[in-house]
Amino acid sequence: MNDLLDPKNDFVFKRIFGSEENKDILLAFLNRAFMEAGETPLTEIILMNPFTDKDSPRDKQSIFDIQAKTIEGNLINVEMQLFNKYDNEKRTLYYWSKQYSGQLEEGKTYKLLKKCVTINILNFSVLPNNRYHNVFHLREDHCGITLTDDIEIHFMELSKLNEQMIPNEGGLLNWLLFLKSENTDSWEVLKLNEPGLEKAMTALEYLSQDAEARRLYEMRQKHLHDEASMIEGAKEETKLEVAKNLLRMGMDLSSIAKATGLPEDDIKKLKPMH
Template sequence: MNRKAIRRIPLEKLFDLKVDFAFKQMFGNEKNKKITVVFLNAVLKLTGRDTIKEVTFLKHELGGEYQDDKQSRLDILVKTQNGDFINVEIQLSNQHDMTKRTLYYWAKMYESQLVRGMGYSELRPTITINICNFTMFKDNKNYHNTFHLYEDTTLSRLMPEEDVMEIHFIEINKFISLWYEGKLNALEDLLIRWLLLLGMVDGRNKKVYAEIYRELEELAMEDENLRAAFDTWEEISQSPETILAYQSRLKYILDEEARYIDGINKGREQGKTEGIKEGLEQGIEQGRKQEQIELVKKLLKRHETVEEIMDLVGLSREEIERIKDLDLPQD
């Protein structure tokens, strides 16, 4: 194989796969299902008979059963051939709520399995995979941490025969540092290859790690799934429709991150007179809501569908319809 065959467009044109929109185009698309299966097996380190062989993509929304329920838009949600549920979340910036949000998502997924006439014994294992572009565990050097339900003193699992809870945190920033230190071997670990793919482009800083590309170029000579992923990556990075959606989503994420920091600073000042906690919460929430409203209005004017806006902004259908009604001209 020609080494240059895996790249047909300039590297700087490739989407940052840590942006949730791009990640879902790659791993949450029916036509790329094989790539999704290989990636999940790599993260969960499944081999032989235990491997995931087939997945079914499920609806992304959890909650919303009643009018005032909080509704969540998941990045990727699949059901395996064994009936296990797996949710994959990608997070570019740190909103300092990842742990609680993860537990909420896991609980909603686990609860959603139960239907009328079904016994609790029929509930299937539920797995959450979080890929974070920031540090979650400062005192832990591992880039991949997995959590289960354990007893405090004996460390025995609550359900060793079928562990219903499994939560993964993968920290891309730690991973990149370890790779540059020469402590990771992509020939021996398939997950390293996929994380190199995710880490190669830094959309926030408009940077591409050429050293990572060269490593992937070598690996792709023997790994057909990696080559297929590169083909898909280039394809989604060239479509005018996906380029617009990707750029809009990246801008929104970075603007929200900036507002979050600005909200903290304003909250600190406000907190001097009104209480630190209350000021922080108000500053962050007000900035976030206003930006979401403005972005939805812009996307509606571009005639984007409600479903597309749900994916880009992370709001529920009902919230988008309310903004749509507010923006209509008055008689």
């Protein structure tokens, strides 16, 4: 059980949940998500972009999301994000809108547009509440009537889970605790709660023993870390620019520190020498 690959790595996640032979794993996971959102479970799912060996971490452009379709033609997109790329709300709307509008060929009627569901599994927190699973729809502010059911966006924030949350029944939480995978001691309980998880765990153990899969995983981890470092670096650079401008405007150090989140000592170093 030791030295397992991290299922939160999007390459590993797609190999477990997004391959044709593991479609039942994806279906079981999705049904738990939909049941929590008060929806009817699915009986079948069609994979639109199943994992193949072409999905290589060597390709910097690879996005290891999972695209699926229901029998009714509704579209589902599942994306695992290990690091915060920021502007997550706008990013998710942008990708949702591309998926939604991409269904319609020129000259076709709008009524052909089907519901699109986006599921974001995040290894960090973006929403200001304690719920690990938040579901958004388009509803009227005062009486809650739905304008259309065509938009549904899920945020599952693994960062809001802790080891004390082991449930004693089936449900989405078991799946999310498996994905968080900080402690495999709880796996026996999770498996008992959710029989579908056994296949996911076996797939992860099998992958973890595959030398080629491990090599590709390390490559992907490095790319994800490099990307995260670049984003963080750019963010720090922006903070420094803001701090410089505020200094020029004569704002005091403690106010600048509050505004930017930078330590006062770092801001002092930005003061022009006279």
